[in-house]
Structure formats: C-alpha cells, structure tokens
Amino acid sequence: MKIISPSNLTVDFGSKTLKPHESIPMLRREVLDSFLRFRAQSSGAHLIPALVTHLEVPSSSTEPYIIHHTSNNTKRTLAVDVIIGADGANSRVAKSIKAGNYTCAIAFQERIRLPEEKMEYYQNLAEMYVGNDVSPDFYAWVFPKCDHVAVGTGTVCAKPDIKAYQRGIRERVSHKINGGKVIKVEAHPIPEHPRPTRVRGRVALVGDAAGYVTKCSGEGIYFAAKSGRMCGEAIVKASEGGEKMVSEEDLKREYLREWDSKFMKTFRFLDLLQRVFYGSNAAREALVELCGDEYVQRMTFDSYLYKKLANGDRWEDVKMVLNTIGSLVRCKIVEREMEALKV
Ligand SMILES: Cc1cc2nc3c(=O)[nH]c(=O)nc-3n(C[C@H](O)[C@H](O)[C@H](O)COP(=O)(O)OP(=O)(O)OC[C@H]3O[C@@H](n4cnc5c(N)ncnc54)[C@H](O)[C@@H]3O)c2cc1C
Structure with a gap:
C-alpha cells in the first residue's frame, strides 16, 4: 500500500513490514456476497430472495415476530422467534424496533476498467490519498479489484460536495487512470458510530445496521461478518441449540457484551486518530511522515490484521508519541510559512 500526502509525499506502507504470511485482501462484494450466500445454503440455510417491507413486533415474549416481505x-x-437484522445502513429492521439513528458519512466510488498496461501498476497495490482536495475529513483511495480498480472518497462534514472531492481524487490520479472506462458508480451511507439500541426484545442488529464501521480506515466488512457470526453463535448457545426461547437478556449478555469488550476500545482509539490526523493538511502531512516509520507500520498492521490494539514496546511508544508531536508541530509551522508566502 502507498499513502500519499497533500504535497504528494509518498510512503510505502507494508512492503517491508508485512510478514510473508500476512496480506491485506481486496475483494469484490458481488463475488464475496454470492460466495457467502452459497455457503450458508449448503450448510442448511433456507434462502428467500425478497424485499423485507416491515416487521410486526409481538406484544409478549412468547409470540413470534411477523416479517412482511415481497417477492415477485x-x-x-414469515413468523419467526429471533431476528438478526443484517440489512445495512438503511436497516428497516432497526427502524421497526425503534433502534434510533446514527450520523452517517457518505462514500462514493467509481469502478474503472483500466487499459492493461495501467492495470499492471495496481495489480498488487492499494493507494490512499489525503488532502483537502480529496476529502475534508477522511481519505480517498484507489483499490485494486482483481481486473479493475475502485477510485473513491468519503466525507462526513461535506456530503453535498462529495462529487467535487471525487473530481479531486480523479485529478490526483489522472495520469494513472487515463483511458479507463467507468463500469459502475456506487454511493452509500457509512455509519459513524453504533446505534443507540442494538438489541431489543428478540431482535439483534449486526454490521452496518448496528453501526460497526471503524473511523480512520472506514472498515466495515470484517466487522459485519464478525458480528453476524458472533450473534449467530450467541443465539445457538442461549437457545441451547434451538431447544429454548432466547430473551433480550440472553442476546445482550452473549452477543452485545462480548462484542463491546472485544472491539469498543479499538473503535474509540480509531475515532481519536481520525480527529487528530484528518482535520487539516498539516496534520495529514504529519500522518504520512509518521507512516514511514517501521515501528508505526508494525503497530498499525498488528492492530489492523489481528483486530485488537497491539501491545507495543514502552520506549518505542514514548518515541512514537514524541515523533507524532514533533511531526504535527513541524508540519503546522511549514503550513503557516506557506500561507505567509502566499500573502
Ligand atoms: C463506497 C464504499 C466503499 C467501501 N469500502 C470498504 C472497504 O474497502 N473495506 C471495508 O471493510 N468496508 C468498506 N466499506 C464499508 C462496507 O461496505 C460496509 O461496512 C459493509 O458492507 C457492511 O456490511 P453489511 O452486511 O452490514 O451491510 P450491507 O453490505 O449494506 O448489506 C446489507 C444487505 O441487506 C440487504 N437489504 C437491505 N435492506 C433490505 C430489505 N428491506 N429487504 C431485503 N434485503 C435488504 C441489501 O440488499 C444488502 O445485501 C465501503 C462502503 C462503501 C459505501
């Protein structure tokens, strides 16, 4: 991966620090989703291709929920005992149980098929761009998608301007994507924090419906898959393999508490990092400068790949904090000098 600053300072991220068995996978959702659907079916799940329109919530703890849906x-x-709402950021399940709202960022991306010689550059490389021109509070990206690339950006604070930021990233990478053909355009809300309620009665929310996307990286696929699995396993355990009706208390104890103790610290830490490093071009320059440090890379990958805050070396951590402050101050001074020169 390469990370590129507003002034085009470029740092290789991972080529030296990733161990031989480690990798950052890039995937196409249409391929992953159909693989998961097929795997669920071959393990005994009964698939009903349909649009869920609403839920009828029962008035007692023994009556079933009624799912209304349309198909063809x-x-x-459909009458059911328990529901896992995995229906994304615009979740109707969440609405039906009055789970409350969250603020959303918006992500926009174009899937672009590149001429063969240009695709070669991205065959094994992801790029992450930061700068006021591509997003005021997040990053923009070029991610390889097997036989094409996804070029996109995201923002929370300037959603109406998302297309201007998309033009920004296209300009930054124009020499690398010229001649490419847009094959798909995607835009979708991305939750900024967990919903106020994630379990009510015998309904639990997972993935984007619950609000499980990390700040800083905008990563949600792992957390959607992981929360779905954890919630499913919690239901199997609490229902004693389907013999006993589960309760709200069971879902909270077996799923929510487990989830929160495993991941909430990471979510809060990444929220803090986003606020420190994505707020101004000076901070972004400092971020890219710091990313060149091997220790910072190792800590980042350990946390990213193994999904828990890595335990570092105390003295290296102290050095990293001092370097962070040094970089932030240095970049702020340079920014101020540049502003003065413009005047
Ligand atoms: C442009 C963009 C780029 C992203 N890039 C990354 C990335 O690089 N890495 C990463 O980890 N995350 C990324 N994310 C975030 C990631 O896509 C989400 O966090 C993740 O998809 C959440 O999975 P989910 O299953 O909870 O929800 P979704 O993927 O939104 O799936 C919800 C499913 O529910 C179905 N559904 C919804 N409503 C109904 C209904 N009423 N009836 C029936 N079915 C319904 C939908 O059709 C869909 O299949 C990106 C998001 C966007 C928008």
Missing part, C-alpha cells in the same frame, strides 16, 4: 410482486409473511 407477491406479498408474503
């Missing part, structure tokens, strides 16, 4: 213009219902 036919309205149908």
Whole structure:
C-alpha cells in the first residue's frame, strides 16, 4: 500500500513490514456476497430472495415476530422467534424496533476498467490519498479489484460536495487512470458510530445496521461478518441449540457484551486518530511522515490484521508519541510559512 500526502509525499506502507504470511485482501462484494450466500445454503440455510417491507413486533415474549416481505410482486409473511437484522445502513429492521439513528458519512466510488498496461501498476497495490482536495475529513483511495480498480472518497462534514472531492481524487490520479472506462458508480451511507439500541426484545442488529464501521480506515466488512457470526453463535448457545426461547437478556449478555469488550476500545482509539490526523493538511502531512516509520507500520498492521490494539514496546511508544508531536508541530509551522508566502 502507498499513502500519499497533500504535497504528494509518498510512503510505502507494508512492503517491508508485512510478514510473508500476512496480506491485506481486496475483494469484490458481488463475488464475496454470492460466495457467502452459497455457503450458508449448503450448510442448511433456507434462502428467500425478497424485499423485507416491515416487521410486526409481538406484544409478549412468547409470540413470534411477523416479517412482511415481497417477492415477485407477491406479498408474503414469515413468523419467526429471533431476528438478526443484517440489512445495512438503511436497516428497516432497526427502524421497526425503534433502534434510533446514527450520523452517517457518505462514500462514493467509481469502478474503472483500466487499459492493461495501467492495470499492471495496481495489480498488487492499494493507494490512499489525503488532502483537502480529496476529502475534508477522511481519505480517498484507489483499490485494486482483481481486473479493475475502485477510485473513491468519503466525507462526513461535506456530503453535498462529495462529487467535487471525487473530481479531486480523479485529478490526483489522472495520469494513472487515463483511458479507463467507468463500469459502475456506487454511493452509500457509512455509519459513524453504533446505534443507540442494538438489541431489543428478540431482535439483534449486526454490521452496518448496528453501526460497526471503524473511523480512520472506514472498515466495515470484517466487522459485519464478525458480528453476524458472533450473534449467530450467541443465539445457538442461549437457545441451547434451538431447544429454548432466547430473551433480550440472553442476546445482550452473549452477543452485545462480548462484542463491546472485544472491539469498543479499538473503535474509540480509531475515532481519536481520525480527529487528530484528518482535520487539516498539516496534520495529514504529519500522518504520512509518521507512516514511514517501521515501528508505526508494525503497530498499525498488528492492530489492523489481528483486530485488537497491539501491545507495543514502552520506549518505542514514548518515541512514537514524541515523533507524532514533533511531526504535527513541524508540519503546522511549514503550513503557516506557506500561507505567509502566499500573502
Ligand atoms: C463506497 C464504499 C466503499 C467501501 N469500502 C470498504 C472497504 O474497502 N473495506 C471495508 O471493510 N468496508 C468498506 N466499506 C464499508 C462496507 O461496505 C460496509 O461496512 C459493509 O458492507 C457492511 O456490511 P453489511 O452486511 O452490514 O451491510 P450491507 O453490505 O449494506 O448489506 C446489507 C444487505 O441487506 C440487504 N437489504 C437491505 N435492506 C433490505 C430489505 N428491506 N429487504 C431485503 N434485503 C435488504 C441489501 O440488499 C444488502 O445485501 C465501503 C462502503 C462503501 C459505501
């Protein structure tokens, strides 16, 4: 991976620090999703391709929930004991149980098929760009998607301007993507924090429906998959393999508490990092400068790959904090001098 600063300072991230068995996978959702659906089906899940329109919430703890759905213009219902709402950021399940709202960022990306010689450059490389021109509070990216690339950006504070920021990233990479053909355009909300309620009655929310996307990296696929699995396993355990009705208390104890103790610290830490490093071009220059440090890279990959805050070396941590402050101050001074020169 390369990370590129507002002034185009470029740092290689990972080529030296990743161990031989470690990698950062890039995937196409259409491929992953159909693989997961097929795997669920071959393990015994009964798939019903349909649009869920709403839920009827029962008034007692023993009656079933009624799921209303339409398929091929036919309205149908399904009575169920427990629901896992995995229906994304615009979750109707969340709405039906009055789970409350979260603030959302917006992410926009174009999937672009490049001429062969240009695709070669991105065959094994992801790029992350930071700067006021590409996002006021997040980053922009070029990610390889097997036979094409995804070029995109995200923002929370300037959603109406998302297309201007998309033009920004396209300009930054124009020499690398010229001649490419846009094959798909995608835009979607990204939750900024967990919902106020993630379990109510016998309904639990997972993935984007619950609000599990980390700040800083905008990573949500791992957390969607992991929360779905944890919630499913919690239901199997609490229902004693389907013999006993589960309760809200069971879902909170077996799923929510487990989830929070495993991941909440990481979510809070990444929130802090986003606020420190994505707020101004000076801070972004400092971020890229710091990313050149091997210790910073190792800590980042250990946390990213193994999904827990890595335990570092105390003296190296002290050095890293001092370097961070040094870089932030230095870049702020340079920014101020540049502003003065402009005047
Ligand atoms: C442009 C963009 C780029 C991103 N890049 C990355 C990345 O590089 N890495 C990363 O980790 N994350 C990335 N994310 C975030 C990631 O996509 C999400 O966090 C992740 O997809 C959440 O998974 P999910 O299953 O919870 O929700 P979703 O992927 O949104 O899936 C929800 C599913 O529910 C279905 N559904 C919704 N409503 C209904 C209904 N009423 N009836 C029936 N079905 C319904 C939808 O069709 C969909 O299949 C990106 C997001 C965007 C928008």
